[in-house]
Amino acid sequence: MAEQITREDALTREGYRHACHIMLYGDSSAKLFGKIPIKHIVLMQMRFDGLLGFPGGLVNPSEETLEAGLSRELHEEVGVAVPVGVDNHVSSCLSPSCPRLITHFYIKKMTESELKEMEKAAVATATDHGLEVLGMVRVPLYFLKNGGGLPYFLSHSFISNSRAQLLSALQRCGLLSQGELEKAVRQAEQMRR
Ligand code: GTP
Ligand code: MN
Ligand code: MN
Ligand code: MN
Ligand code: MN
Ligand code: MN
Numbered sequence: 001m002a003e004q005i006t007r008e009d010a011l012t013r014e015g016y017r018h019a020c021h022i023m024l025y026g027d028s029s030a031k032l033f034g035k036i037p038i039k040h041i042v043l044m045q046m047r048f049d050g051l052l053g054f055p056g057g058l059v060n061p062s063e064e065t066l067e068a069g070l071s072r073e074l075h076e077e078v079g080v081a082v083p084v085g086v087d088n089h090v091s092s093c094l095s096p097s098c099p100r101l102i103t104h105f106y107i108k109k110m111t112e113s114e115l116k117e118m119e120k121a122a123v124a125t126a127t128d129h130g131l132e133v134l135g136m137v138r139v140p141l142y143f144l145k146n147g148g149g150l151p152y153f154l155s156h157s158f159i160s161n162s163r164a165q166l167l168s169a170l171q172r173c174g175l176l177s178q179g180e181l182e183k184a185v186r187q188a189e190q191m192r193r
Contacts, residue, residue, distance in 0.1 A: 002093040002103075002161050010092040010102045011061055019095075020070035021056030021162070022084065022106040023169045026115050032142065040175050041115045042139040044166070045077065048132050053159035054105075054166075055133070066104055077128045078136060079121030084108060090172065097160045105165050107173065139166065141176060143183070150176075151187035 010018070025042040032038055047053050055077045059069025067084040075081035088106040095101040110118075122136045123129055140149040147155075154163065167185070170176045176184075 002096040002164070004091055004093045005102070007066070007086070007089055007092050007104065010104065011066075013102065016100050016102050018059050018061055018066060018102050018104060019057060020059050020066050020073070020104045020106065021054035021165070022070060022074070022088070022108060023054055023166070024082065024108055024110055024115065024118070025173065025175070026110045026112050028112050036142055038140075038142065040141055041112065042141065042166075042170070042175065043115065043119075043136055044139055044162075045136050046134040047159060048134060049159070051157050051159040052137070053162045055136075067106075070106060077122070077126055077133050078118050079124065079126035079129070080118045082108065082110075082118070090169070091165075093161070095160055103160065105169075107169050109173075141170070143180075147187045147191050150184040151191065154184055154188035155191045
């Protein structure tokens with residue numbers, strides 16, 4: 001588990017770089033195959049390095065606030081400068097994979113139509129599309145037979161601690177129960193072998 005610090009403490013530390021990433025999500029009434037409710041849209045992205053991660057990026061707090069920097073990165077990566085506030089902040093931690101980097105994590109709920117418009121903009125107008133970002137992806141939150149759905153998604157490779165960020169955000173937002181999360185992690189573990 002990465003070492004957690006407060007947003008305020010993070011901003012007083014010298015010699016650290018800062019990165020801000022966000023889970024954008026919302027409710028959905030859509031049904032897979034006309035019968036399996038997808039329940040929620042949760043967005044991640046396929047990065048240029050082939051790893052899954054959240055949209056966002058490096059922010060320089062001496063030039064912009066963390067939240068304004070995150071909005072700027074969202075404009076570059078998903079084509080919409082989604083407004084982000086301190087109330088969207090959920091955690092800050094010393095990066096387990098990158099020395100002298102503090103990663104800040106945010107969550108924001110949006111409507112289904114806002115999320116769909118953003119998915120279009122991510123392809124149509126985002127300057128990083130096809131470059132730093134190979135595509136936005138939705139996280140499957142359901143369980144199909146033989147590990148299909150969330151277990152298979154979790155068996156992919158993720159940047160830094162973004163997989164842990166996803167799991168804790170799903171729990172925090174109540175999108176899945178503790179039992180469902182444990183089941184998904186267990187099944188994902190089995191398919192890695
Ligand atoms: P450049 O414009 O090339 O600088 O990229 P960027 O500003 O978009 O930065 P990026 O999104 O790659 O994030 C910077 C660093 O934060 C990465 O090198 C990772 O170490 C880390 N990182 C990237 N995505 C995530 C994420 O979803 N969660 C966490 N915790 N860390 C991430
Ligand atoms: Mn089909
Ligand atoms: Mn970026
Ligand atoms: Mn980025
Ligand atoms: Mn950047
Ligand atoms: Mn860039």
